[in-house]
Amino acid sequence: MMPAPHSPERVGARPSTVVIADDSVVVRGLFARWLGESGRFHVVGVAGDGEAAIEHAGRHHPDIMVLDLDMPVLDGVEALPRIVKESPGTAVLLTTTLTERNAQLALQCMSMGAVDVLPKPDSRSGLTLSLDFRSELLGKLGSIAQSRRRNGEAAMESGHSNPLPAGVIDLRALVSVMPRYLVIGASTGGPRAVARVLSDLGSALANLTTLVVQHMPPLFTASFADQIAAQLGVPAREPHDGERLARGTIYVAPGGRHLGIERKLGHIVASISDGPPVHFCRPAVDVLFRETARHLGPAALGLIMTGMGSDGTDGAAALRNAGAAVIAQDEPSSTIWGMPGSVVRAGQASIIVPLGGIGPAIRMLVGGSPPA
Numbered sequence: 103m104m105p106a107p108h109s110p111e112r113v114g115a116r117p118s119t120v121v122i123a124d125d126s127v128v129v130r131g132l133f134a135r136w137l138g139e140s141g142r143f144h145v146v147g148v149a150g151d152g153e154a155a156i157e158h159a160g161r162h163h164p165d166i167m168v169l170d171l172d173m174p175v176l177d178g179v180e181a182l183p184r185i186v187k188e189s190p191g192t193a194v195l196l197t198t199t200l201t202e203r204n205a206q207l208a209l210q211c212m213s214m215g216a217v218d219v220l221p222k223p224d225s226r227s228g229l230t231l232s233l234d235f236r237s238e239l240l241g242k243l244g245s246i247a248q249s250r251r252r253n254g255e256a257a258m259e260s261g262h263s264n265p266l267p268a269g270v271i272d273l274r275a276l277v278s279v280m281p282r283y284l285v286i287g288a289s290t291g292g293p294r295a296v297a298r299v300l301s302d303l304g305s306a307l308a309n310l311t312t313l314v315v316q317h318m319p320p321l322f323t324a325s326f327a328d329q330i331a332a333q334l335g336v337p338a339r340e341p342h343d344g345e346r347l348a349r350g351t352i353y354v355a356p357g358g359r360h361l362g363i364e365r366k367l368g369h370i371v372a373s374i375s376d377g378p379p380v381h382f383c384r385p386a387v388d389v390l391f392r393e394t395a396r397h398l399g400p401a402a403l404g405l406i407m408t409g410m411g412s413d414g415t416d417g418a419a420a421l422r423n424a425g426a427a428v429i430a431q432d433e434p435s436s437t438i439w440g441m442p443g444s445v446v447r448a449g450q451a452s453i454i455v456p457l458g459g460i461g462p463a464i465r466m467l468v469g470g471s472p473p474a
Contacts, residue, residue: 117144118247121162123155123178124148124170124197129222133168133239140240142247152176160188166246168239169216171198171207179207186215193217193246193437199224205325209293213329217437218242218290221319245290245410249438271463276427276452281403281468282349283370284310285394287387287417289317289409291437293326295457296407300334300352302461306470307336311370312352313361313394315387317409320357327354341372355385362393370397381413387441391417400425403467405460406451408436412444419450427452429460 120143122133130148137143143166147158151174159167167185171178178196185194196211196219198204208219220239223232288296296314300307316326324340330352331338338352341361346369347353353372355361360380362373373393380386387406391414394402404421406414408431418428428451430442435457445451455463465472 115251117142118165118243118250119144119146119162120243121145121147121149121155121158121164121167121192123150123152123158123167123173123181125150125173126170129170136236136240137243140244142240142244150174152178152181155181156184156188159185159192163189164192165250166193166195166243168195168197168243171196171204171211179211182211182214182216193250195220195242195246197222200319200321202321202325205321206329208322209325209329212293213297215294217246219318219322221322242290242410245438245440249436249440270466271453271455271459273427273429273453273463273467277400277403277467278425279400281401281426282309282311283394283398283402284312284405284464285390285402285421286312286314286316286405286407287391287409287414287441288314288407289383289411289413289438289441291408292316293318293329295431295435295437297330297333298457299405299407299461299464300330301473302458303465304461304470304473306465306468307334307352308350309468309470311347311349313347313355313363313390314352315355315361315385315390317383317385317413318357323354323357327352330354341374343372343374345372346370347372355390358384360385360389362389363397364393365397381411383411383413387414388417392420395420395424395426398424398426402426403464404428405431405464406442406445407431408438408442410438410440412441414441415444415448415450418445419448422450422452429463430454431460432456 134145146162149155153175169178194216196216200221327338340356341353360375364373380388430445430451432454433439
């Protein structure tokens with residue numbers, strides 16, 4: 103996973119408070135030093151097990167907790183619901199080694215409220231020496247802190263935090279033909295948000311071929327697809343290169359590889375490649391959106407969701423130029439309004455919609471009944 107760029111904190115902003123929970127003394131010390139050297143974070147506590155993490159959450163109510171999944175007494179999965187209960191305003195960033203089991207556990211945690219996961223290098227020496235890992239950790243924490251600050255200021259100005267849509271949004275004026283393909287791009291906060299939209303689509307999923315680029319490393323994307331399939335009872339998987347895409351199926355880009363589409367013998371097929379990262383990302387939303395624009399034009403509907411960075415902006419422009427509509431998730435409902443915000447600022451969003459309104463709006467457009 104490539105290091106993600108991050109925007110500088112506002113000059114004069116107070117450092118974000120952080121609790122580090124990891125069973126390794128070396129890791130706790132390393133993270134604390136990195137955060138302290140950055141000047142943007144104040145470590146208010148360290149914990150070596152899940153019980154101590156819960157205690158620190160209740161005592162300090164930190165802005166962010168860096169939570170390891172593998173800890174004694176209580177692991178991260180067991181501790182997370184109690185951390186959220188003790189300190190609902192704390193954003194939890196998971197860290198874990200890259201295994202299939204941990205990928206499944208991390209996704210379970212994200213469904214319970216964790217905002218993102220950062221895989222650790224395989225060895226302690228790799229952790230100590232990896233400049234990419236340090237950059238990615240600080241980048242994720244910086245984006246989370248900036249988003250929390252911006253959302254808090256917006257809430258104080260408006261008097262409330264997550265406004266709900268006044269009614270079902272009608273997208274029919276935005277499209278020239280009925281979309282048959284839904285292409286989704288997401289990053290930080292995406293697993294929970296994407297799952298919400300797909301669930302809200304209900305039986306409308308049967309009318310669409312759905313492709314998802316979720317910024318995740320290998321193993322995590324396969325587990326994400328399995329989780330979607332289990333939750334929704336619809337086919338969901340990573341596609342293989344050259345696979346003919348079927349309506350009613352959800353395809354998730356494999357971690358570490360780009361997902362695009364091609365037209366072969368009159369059929370739309372998946373294109374899986376190991377091309378260079380785009381905007382530090384592989385898979386990249388831009389790759390999927392650009393190829394969708396080229397081969398499908400207005401038969402596609404783009405959706406850009408919560409996440410840091412600007413991946414998807416160029417692809418959204420390509421979709422709009424090809425006659426397709428692009429929905430951007432709104433800022434209050436996004437964990438981080440980087441990707442959708444970039445699309446909006448570039449003038450490439452056809453409409454901006456709160457998370458709770460996206461699924462119903464698409465369902466109204468393409469037909470289908472709401473979930474039971």
